[in-house]
Amino acid sequence: MKVVLPDSSELELPDGATGRDAAAAIGPRLAEQAVLLRSDGRVQDLRLPLEDGQKIQILTTRDKDDPDALSVLRHSTAHLLAEAVRRLYPGVKIAIGPPIANGFYYDFEFPEPISEADLERIEAEMQKELAEGREWNREEVSREEARRRFEAEGEPYKVELVETADGEISFYTQGDFTDLCRGPHLQNSKPIKAVKLTGLAGAYWRGDERNKQLTRIYGTAFYDPADLDAYLERLEQARERDHRRLGPQLDLFHLSDESPGSPFWHPKGMVIWNVLEDLRRSENAKRGYLEVKTPLLYDIDTYITSGHYENYEENMFFVEEHEGEKRLALKPMNCPGHMLLFGSELRSYRELPMRFAESSTLHRDERGGTLHGLLRVKHITQDDAHMFCTPEQIEDEIFGCLDYASYLYDLFGMEARFELSTRPEKKLGTDEEWDFTEAALRSALDRRGIDYQVNEGDGAFYGPKIDLHMTDVLGRSWQMGTIQLDSQMPARFGLTYMGSDNAEHTPFVIHRALLGSLERFIGILIEHYGGEFPFWLAPVQLRVLPVGADHREAAGRLAERLREAGYRIEVDERDDTVGKRIRDAELEKIPYTLVYGDKESDDSLAIRERHGVQSTKSLLELLDELARL
């Protein structure tokens, strides 16, 4: 038989030859360095037989940055971890240990809880394994045999995995440790040149909190020790960009125990906030939204009608009146208010689509342990809107949202990931209705030319949705905007409009927030720019530094001119050296710093941009340059 190599040449091999055989046929060095086989984008264990005509690519230790090559390395390292843990902690039960982005983990049930100090011990044991060297052997076994072996070993999690696994069951063995595993794996442990255990966490078996919580050990591995160092260095740099560090450092906001999950916005943070609000308001106006403001507090009945009381109670804040019996709750979302507003008058089809926009404050009592800087707060301000429309208008309205969202994210040079979530198992409405609404969303996405990922079954019970996601500086994904189609809530509130047929109809509503919440958006924004905001967003755009006391007056006049031109400008009159004040301006990441002394005049300004880029320009030239930013 023949296989096809990446350069399109063909390699003649005996029938039944494996990837390893192919590597050996090409050369002994390749055979030794081979770690994985890739075929049409799919990875395959080197131990598996090849097919006639198969296109193959053999990855070696030289492909040290290839994601598949790293994955196999880390997967094998996870097995070393399990072996080490087994040896050090008799009675431990092993669960599952896959590679993940940037590393791997393995879940265990320890007889006694372990703590971070144990990681050192375990890591030392793994180093011992590496020093001794390990080889992986693959075998295929019957389901029955697999189950028997794990039952004999007292491994209930493995037994469960065997029972639910589909396809072939394979075992990989290194040393005296055998694990159920689909593979692929390295041939041996030689390529593993750097290992580090990075963390310890609780994790529920099969990701379900009704199940037992296991202990998850995270780690990472590389083909080259320098890559581990570089990775740790990158992590350290990422931490510098963390909005929780930069926010207070740049005097944008702070968080405090007095009101967990509710940011205190400082004047500079409010500048950014207001720029976003102005943007929201002016763009909304261009796109036919009507700004409204609805109450923060509603009686319980409203939430019973909306369904929040039943479905969202544990995340709501309740309030008592001083007098009277009424129990009220702070709104966690704007929809009930907008429903009531829509229903307050008789509506005609001629008024649709009707788009209510609001960015008032929402409160959600988040579960303990989930708050996270600005990215997960209790005090939420969405750039929210609800569009009431007819079935025929749905697609255009969705399209309009997508177009609007793309416009906004482009403005910041951000690239959001779009995800479409379709009908869940527990749903309201018929399959025909879902066919219609899902098709409308898909068609709008396609029409706008947006690539998206489909999350089957992840939709809300009342309708499908499109979510926009962004990643924070540590690689965690956060939902930003959301566009949700809903036919249930208008009905629950008894909303109708008079159609052209002179009959009453229930409108559809689209719930949408594009930036998502301002809090979260600003958090992501801070990290996106690493605190170096573009000129139009920067809280302080320019700062003038009078060289000496004699220059303060002239510097003040200059600042006044720029302020009148509409720029946010400060004069740093502190009695410190110019060097010191330059340094502070750099640390505050101010876009333009103007040093003003004897040599300067309107015809010749000393301009310093961030990172020390210096130039000399006249005031008119500067104004001209700024106007184009």
Next chain:
RNA sequence: GCCGGAGUAGCUCAGCUGGUAGAGCAAGCGCCUUGUAAGCGCUAGGCCGGCGGUUCGAGUCCGCCCUCCGGCUCCA
């Protein structure tokens, strides 16, 4: 809510095995009169997250609570 870690001056942190707290930066004052990333000196600043316990004595040991950090779950 769960697992692991942490909380000391406004900020960043030191404080070994228990003996009543320290640095740098920031702040205030003074000197210097400043030219593109830190001029010099002095001063003030602390219920060592909170409550309880052990002890002659607790920042340090133990328990509970709060908050934060890394995860898990949740985020209709």
